[in-house]
Every structure is written in C-alpha cells, then in structure tokens.
Amino acid sequence: MNKIRLYPSGHEVECQPGETVLSALEKAGYALPNNCRAGACGECKIKVRAGEFDQGMVLDMALAPEEREQGFGLMCMAKPLSELLEIEWGTEDAQPKLFPPRENVSFVVVERIERTHRIVELRLRPVGKPLRYWPGQYVQLHHPENRVPARAYSIANASRPDGEITLQIARVEGGAISNWVHGSLKVGDRVKLSGPYGTFIGDPAAETPVLCLAAGTGLAPIMALAEAALSRGYRQPVTVLFSAPTDADLYDTGRLALWQAKHRNFKFVRTLTREQGEGLVGRIPAILPEMFQDLSDYSVYAAGSPEFVEACIAAAKALGAKESKIHTEGFFEQQVAPETPSADRLLS
Secondary structure, three states, X not given: OEEEEEEOOOOEEEEXXXXXXXXXXHHOOOOXXXXXXXXXXXXXXXXXXXXXXXXXXXXXXXXXXXXXXXXXXXXXXXXXXXXXXEEEOOOOOOOOOOOOOEEEEEEEEEEEEEOOOOEEEEEEEEOOOOOOOOOOOEEEEEOOOOOOOOEEEEEOOOOOOOOOEEEEEEOOOOOHHHHHHHHOOOOOOEEEEEEEEOOOOOOOOOOOOEEEEEEHHHHHHHHHHHHHHHHOOOOOOEEEEEEEOOHHHOOOHHXXXXXXXXXXXXXXXXXXXXXXXXXXXXXHHHHHHHHOOOOOOOEEEEEEOHHHHHHHHHHHHHOOOOHHHEEEEEOOOOOOOOOOOOHXXXXX
C-alpha cells in the first residue's frame, strides 16, 4: 500500500498497488482536473515534491521532457513506487468534494434515439444502486465482453431519482466502442459503466451570468449543467451557444427551445458553419464578438474537440473572460497510440 500526501494541506490518501494517482484521489473524493485519462491532454499535470513513481507512457505534447526534469508528472498514468508520494495540489484547507467513482456498474438500455445521422442517444437505467455524479462529469462505457477498450462519454442529463443516465455517442471512424454502439447495441441490452470522473462541474456558489459553448457531442455535458442550473432556480442569465456544420447536425433543439420558453433567464442560440440558414452562420470564436462586448463578469463553459475549446477560450479571453471563471472539457481521442518513453523517463 502506498500513500499520496497532498501539499500544502498534508492530507493523505491510500493508493492500491498498480493504481494511478488520479484514481486514488478520485476514490477519496478529490477533484483533480482531467480529460483523457490516457496521458494525452495534460490536464492532470502535477508537481511531485517527493517520492518515486512510474509515469507510464504519455505523449510529449502533454508532458514535455523539460517538465519531467522539473518534477512534473501526469497523474492519470502515474503509479507510486515509493511508500509515500507527495504532490502539490489544492490549498491548505483542501477537502474532498466529488463522489467516489465505482467500477463496472450494470445498466440496461431502456431507450435508444437516433439524434442525427452520426449521433445516437442512449438512456440507461441502473440495475442496482444508481451512480451519484455532478452534472458535467463523464463515465466510461465498457464493451460487455471487454473486447475493446472502454471509452469516456459525458453524461447528458442532471441526476434523477431513478438513476437514469443519458449518453450521446457520435460514430467515429475506427472507434471501436462507438461503432459497437451504433451497429449492435439495442434496447434491452446490458452495459457497464465506470465513474463518475472529471471536474467539468458547475460552482453552486457562483452568482454570475453563464455562457456555455458547445460543438458536436460537446453539447452533452452542457445540457447536464444547464438542466441542473435551471432546476435549482438559477437566476442569472444563462446562454447556450451550439455550433454544428449543418442544420441536419443540430439536435436537442426542442428541449433547448422548451427551456427558453419556460425560463426567462435562459437563451439558446445555434450557429451553422457549413451552410446558410435561419439565424447565425459561422464558427463560435468568430461570432462571439458580435454577441458580447464584455465577458469579464461571465462564467464560461466550453466543451467539444480540443481545437474547438482552445479557439473558444482564446476568443472569450479577448473579450475579458477571467481564467478563474473558465471551465473546459476537451474530447480527446483515447485511441491515440502513446509514445514509448526511454527507460530513464519511466521513473521520476
């Protein structure tokens, strides 16, 4: 058994043999930012103050060689080797705030909806005890026979008493899980989920206008966040800006229109990037200045491909958005083959 000590709080977390630092912290309820869980995004980069760990195989774009020399590591792949590993995370009063993830929880597919020509929505009900999660988090969907690696998908609904979880899954060329879902999975089948994971969650204490930016299935976590905010009576203005290539790629517009009709503080705007139509045309980073003059008071949430998120955040910052109020969820391809590091980089 290894221990992970958080600096400066001094709180300690137990880590099972072979377990990653990220997994151990999540089980203890600590919200360490992460996106890909595969050493590709760099969100979980942490300075290690003391101890040894196996970094595993990660991409240089996520953890540069000079950062390794400075003592940084990616906690989604790092496994402690020494009895104690001390890392820099949180404040002196850092406290757990996430629900501990569970593994291989059984669900049944109760509904399957073809949202677009490439996106299918699954509604899943738990066989036993529901998974507890915060809106904006994601789960990993497993193939029932573990013939292909699990894949992460954002939960598209706020939590409900019946434990139903909605996933919106786009078919990806070469994507083993997505092609299994689109080609074989049917209503009545059992699946297993692990989670929840991720820190793309709302701040219940925040009292600011909210701007949500989404493209593709990046809409999923945005829908969960917006549903949760509206259901708890959030009074500040909430705007969801959804980008799609064509009108045929838009989905969930009916539910968004319903929210707009029911809540005076909620506004839904869509924009098309590859065809003309009613309303806005163009990529979100390009049209943001047309819609907003100052985002300095806004909380900004962006979800989609890493390129989309990066461009949106750059545009938002140009309009005054503050780093502390920006929240992002980039959908990384987890099937990317990691690099094989040299032997001297396996231990830090």
